[in-house]
Amino acid sequence: MRAVAKMGYQAVEFYAPYFEWSDAQAKQMRMLMDDLGIRCYSTHNDEDFFTAQKLDHARDLNLILGTKYLVQAWSDPKPKLEGWKALAENLNAAAEKLAPAGLKVGYHNHDAEWKAIEGQRPMDVIAKNTKPGVMLQLDVGTCLEGGADPVAWIRANPGRIRSIHLKDWSPDPNIGFKTLFGEGKADWKGIFQAAEGVGGVEYYLIEQEGSRYSELETAKRCLEAYRKSHV
Numbered sequence: 626m627r628a629v630a631k632m633g634y635q636a637v638e639f640y641a642p643y644f645e646w647s648d649a650q651a652k653q654m655r656m657l658m659d660d661l662g663i664r665c666y667s668t669h670n671d672e673d674f675f676t677a678q679k680l681d682h683a684r685d686l687n688l689i690l691g692t693k694y695l696v697q698a699w700s701d702p703k704p705k706l707e708g709w710k711a712l713a714e715n716l717n718a719a720a721e722k723l724a725p726a727g728l729k730v731g732y733h734n735h736d737a738e739w740k741a742i743e744g745q746r747p748m749d750v751i752a753k754n755t756k757p758g759v760m761l762q763l764d765v766g767t768c769l770e771g772g773a774d775p776v777a778w779i780r781a782n783p784g785r786i787r788s789i790h791l792k793d794w795s796p797d798p799n800i801g802f803k804t805l806f807g808e809g810k811a812d813w814k815g816i817f818q819a820a821e822g823v824g825g826v827e828y829y830l831i832e833q834e835g836s837r838y839s840e841l842e843t844a845k846r847c848l849e850a851y852r853k854s855h856v
Contacts, residue, residue, distance in 0.1 A: 626654075630661040632845050638830050639690070640669040640698065644683060651689040658690075665690045666828050667731060667762070667788060669698035675719040675730075684726050694788070695723065696731035696762050702747075709738075709747040713754035720759055731760030731788070739771030746773075752782055761785045764832070765811050766792035766802055776812060779819040786824035789816070791851065792832040802834035805843065807850035817855055829855075 629637065637658075646654070658665060668690070674683045675697065687695055700712050712732075720730040732755070738748035752761055763786050768775045779786045793809030794802055800809075807813065820826035831851060836843040 626657055626663065627661060628841055629844055630663045632848055634663065634831075634844070634848060636664045636666055636828055636830065638667050638669060638696075639665060641671045641674075643668055643686065643690075644670070644674060644679070646686060648685065648689060651686045655690055665692050667692055667694035667696050669733065670695050672697055672700055672715075675715060680719065680722060684723060684728060687728055688726060692728070694729050694731045694760055694762075695719070696733050696760070696788075698733050699735065700732075702737035704742070706743050706745060706747070706750055709742075709750045710754050713751050716751075716755050716759050720756060724758075729758055729760060731762045733762045733790070734764050734767060734771075736767045736771035739768060739773040748773075748778070752785070757785065759785075760787045762788050762790065764790040764792055765816060766790070766794040766809075766832070766834075769794040769810050770801075776815045776819045779816070779824040783823040784825035786820055787827045788830060789820055789824075789826055790830050790832040791847075792834065803836060805833070805836065805838075805850065806831060806847040807854055813854045 668687055670683060673679060683695060697716065703709050716730050716732055723730060732751060734748055739746055761782055763775060765775050768778065791806055792802065793804050793806050793811045795804040795809045831847045833843050833847060838846065
């Protein structure tokens with residue numbers, strides 16, 4: 626945390642293991658973030674964190690951390706559209722339960738959501754069947770991998786793409802997600818224009834899966850590339 630804050634990162638996103646923290650541990654992390662001037666606007670959550678047995682704990686930790694969104698990070702691919710519609714209903718239900726606490730729900734795509742089932746893309750089904758307050762967190766890399774156009778998706782869902790994972794992708798199977806930000810297929814200029822023009826983006830998150838550099842060197846290089854491309 627101290628290292629990325631020193632580089633100039635302004636926000637982080639904790640993923641599922643944060644759920645194992647106690648309230649005291651979450652408070653310690655919040656104090657550290659406050660000291661460093663860094664924010665956590667959203668967390669990545671397993672699907673079962675939205676169940677009645679776990680939602681209260683997730684809510685309490687997110688309130689301590691000062692987040693705004695609880696994002697479902699993954700859902701197993703479903704063979705029929707009804708499964709994706711049920712997922713959307715679960716997201717709506719979680720959003721309703723979290724609203725009194727001032728928290729919102731989001732969904733993070735992978736590649737399966739872009740591959741048509743019964744003539745429709747699951748991502749379109751999720752967007753159509755969730756309430757407007759449910760954030761559609763765009764993972765650019767897996768969107769590209771799934772054969773979709775990130776810019777077109779953003780423009781088709783105005784105001785709902787409130788955060789984006791800036792993950793690049795190379796069609797070279799030997800590289801894939803190991804490509805660094807700005808080195809892959811993504812049209813970052815077009816993505817930024819769409820996100821800030823119509824998408825309603827509030828914050829960006831750099832995500833990297835694998836690299837030819839160390840973790841911190843990768844984080845540094847990606848931030849530098851972002852700063853050069855986002856002008």
